[in-house]
Amino acid sequence: MSTQIRLLLVDDHAVVRSGLRMLLQAQPDMRIVGEAETGAAAVHQVRLHRPDVVLMDIQMPDMNGIEATREIKAMSADTAVLALTMHEDDQYFFEMLRAGASGYVPKRAAPDELVNAIHVVSGGEVFLYPSLAARLVRSYLGQSDTTEASTLDELTPREQEVLTLIAEGLTNPEIAARLVISAKTVDRHRENIMRKVNLHNRVDLVKYAIKEGLIEIGD
Numbered sequence: 001m002s003t004q005i006r007l008l009l010v011d012d013h014a015v016v017r018s019g020l021r022m023l024l025q026a027q028p029d030m031r032i033v034g035e036a037e038t039g040a041a042a043v044h045q046v047r048l049h050r051p052d053v054v055l056m057d058i059q060m061p062d063m064n065g066i067e068a069t070r071e072i073k074a075m076s077a078d079t080a081v082l083a084l085t086m087h088e089d090d091q092y093f094f095e096m097l098r099a100g101a102s103g104y105v106p107k108r109a110a111p112d113e114l115v116n117a118i119h120v121v122s123g124g125e126v127f128l129y130p131s132l133a134a135r136l137v138r139s140y141l142g143q144s145d146t147t148e149a150s151t152l153d154e155l156t157p158r159e160q161e162v163l164t165l166i167a168e169g170l171t172n173p174e175i176a177a178r179l180v181i182s183a184k185t186v187d188r189h190r191e192n193i194m195r196k197v198n199l200h201n202r203v204d205l206v207k208y209a210i211k212e213g214l215i216e217i218g219d
Contacts, residue, residue: 004031005122008051010042010068011084012060016107020055020084023111030118039063043071050076053122056101058085058092066095073100080121084114097203103127123171126202151197152212159196160214162189166202167209 007030009017017035024030033049036042040063046054054072058065069081081101085092093104102121105114106129113129120127155163158179165175172190176183190205199205209215 004029005053005118006031006033006049006051007118008033008042008045008049008054009035010037010039010045010054010060010065011057012037013057016057023114024118027115030115039065039068039071042068043075046072046076046079051079053118054079054081055084055118056081056096058083058087058096066092066099069096069099069101080124082117082121082127100201102203103129105129120169124202125169125171126206127169128206152214154196155193159189159193162186163193163205163209164214166190167206167215 007024009020009024009032011017011020014037017037021032021035024032033051034045036045038060042054042056042065043063045051054069056065056069060068063071065083065085069083072079072081080103081096081099083092083096083101083104084107085104086107096104102124103117103126105117105127109117109129117127117129152160161179162175165178170178172183172186175186179186193205194200197208199208
């Protein structure tokens with residue numbers, strides 16, 4: 001049995017934190033280790049508790065969620081940040097990803113969707129909320145430099161296959177089972193892919209796979 005996922009709740013509204021607490025305390029594999037109502041307090045709480053996942057609001061007094069995420073990832077790289085926010089526009093989405101967030105969930109999401117997102121990011125994977133992904137990915141593609149040469153040909157067919165499965169959200173063990181190879185071999189392929197295309201995390205791998213047409217995000 002795996003240990004419980006240790007959570008930090010960050011939101012400047014006490015009512016929101018209370019609702020999250022009720023939902024997540026009911027999950028047998030999750031434990032809330034702290035709460036914060038500002039970005040600065042969130043950074044302090046991470047320093048104290050080193051949670052596995054931070055549920056991060058964006059608009060807060062003192063320090064916003066983007067700045068707090070940047071500081072948290074610099075201090076505790078293994079802590080995953082999951083944005084949980086009312087804002088569903090391109091600017092906040094990409095700024096949170098650039099700051100190091102592993103996912104982005106709107107507050108209107110269903111409870112089971114949030115629980116699933118926490119499981120995904122706690123495993124080191126990326127969570128893209130489906131209804132946001134299509135619009136935001138199109139924006140990302142529109143901003144891409146279309147004259148830039150593709151590096152996809154530098155990847156072997158097996159590496160392209162692994163990259164596609166990573167972008168679809170599969171974990172290393174799931175990819176290993178799908179391709180009938182070891183998890184260590186999957187990890188080696190992932191490292192080779194990141195080296196060849198000069199990317200450094202799973203968020204960038206997902207965006208790269210979408211840009212190169214390896215996966216499609218439907219509306």
